[in-house]
Amino acid sequence: MYVAVKGGERAIGNAHDWLAEARRGDPSVPDLALAQIREQLALAVDRVMAEGSLYDPDLAALALKQARGDTIEAVFLIRAFRTTLPRFGTSHPVDTGQMQIIRRISATYKDAPGGQILGPTFDYTHRLLDFGLADGDTVPQAPEAPASHSAVPHILSHLGAEGLMQPEHAPEACGADDVPDLTRTPLEFPAARPLRLQALTRGDEGFLLSLAYSTQRGYGRNHAFVGELRIGHVRVAAHLPELGFDVEFAEIQVTECESVNQFQGSKTQPAQFTRGYGLVFGQSERKAISMALVDRALRAQELGEDMSDAPAQDAEFVLSHCDNIQSSGFLEHIKLPHYVDFQAELELIRKLRREACAMQEAAE
Structure with a gap:
């Protein structure tokens, strides 16, 4: 039990x-505007939205400013604010096949159906510091290709048409009460895949990255290919009973990843590929890929694969420790006053040392 300390x-x-005062910094330096954070530190803003479970770039930028750039503290602020918001209803599942794509790549097909779109990426940069940015220089921009507004089928759907990809069976009903909402109800085990995906999509990026890396190094023997990674904008719609029809009320940016993994088959199923899945707010490729790899690792028992001691295959281990707010809260509480606890430990150590000294003197 932890007792609040007064004083x-x-x-x-x-x-x-x-x-x-420290947050403001040198008063002679211009104050950082939220628009600057939102537009020029967009990837940090996207991470705060994803792990904070709230899509609002302006609020995420404010949280980053208030937290002095501490991402986890910013996520904490966003989650705390989200708990104050009323819930009006539940939207329909977004259709990523209708995504307005700004980036789309595949590691499995050179000539991917629908084409590959490199988009804004660090993948082909030399990782050399650009000192021109320190002087405020602008980089000449090439003509920007418009985002794809036409439907672009998922690449893995072509494997599915050949029967080479294990089909994903959606539940018969997709109402608001069919899947537990992790933002409103505590995590319980065993956790079905929809609940696991909720936990992963708002889990800490660094933690998921380490777990995904562990699967690639053999802890789970789960070799994966990126079947498709796509980034773009999707429309969000909900059904309004008072109107009797669906209404599109938002457009958000998301990153989606589908990994392709081998599956040897069983007595009832032929050999085919299986998938891991990741969907994250904003542009967050590393997180989406990591999520897809960990999602696939967590399906080992479902697919009847040999379970090892790999951490990424242990749902309780992964889901209980991927939340950075819970982790940091429990870790950081130890810097708060624990005077009584420590004095008890101190007295115990002194008593043991006295007894040990007494026994040694008696032996002599």
Whole structure:
């Protein structure tokens, strides 16, 4: 049990004032505007939205500014704010096949049906510091290709048409009460795949990256290919009973990844490919790919594969530790006063040392 410690109110107030001063920095330097954070630190904003479970670039930019760039603290702020928001209803599942694509690649087909779109990416940069950016220089921009507005079928659907890809069976009903909402109900085990995907999509990117890397190094023996990675905008719609029809009310940017994995088959199923799946707010390729690899690792028991001691195959281990807010909260609480606990430990150590010394003297 942890008991709140009273006192130190003046010191805490001074700490808050000092934090505000440190956040502002040198007053001679122009204040950082939210629009600058939103537009020029977009990938950090996207990460805060994804792990905070709230799509709002302006609020994510504000959280980053308030947190002085601490991503996890910004996620904490966004989640706390989200709990104050009312829920009006549930939207329909987004149709990523209708995505307005700005980036689409495949590691499995050179001539991917529908074409490959490189889009804005660090993949082909030399990772050399561009000192021109320090001087505020602008880089000449090539003519920008318009985003694809036509339906672009998923690449793995072509494998599915040949019967080479294990089909994904959606539940018969997709109402608001069919799948638990992790933002409103605690995680319970065993967790079905829809709930696991919820936990992964808002899990810590670094943690999922490490788990995904572990599967590639043999902890789970789960070799994967990126069947398709696509980034773009999708429309969000909901049914309004009072109107009697669906209404599109938002357009959001998402990153989707489908991984392709081997499956040897069974007595009832022929050999075919299986998939891992990742869907994340904003442009977050590393997170989406990591999510897809971990999702596939967590399906080992479902697919009847040999279970090893690989961490990525242990649903309780993965889902209980991927949430960075829970992790940081429990970790950081140990810097708060634990005077009574420590004094008890200290007295125990002293007592053991006294007893040990007494026994040694008696032996002599």
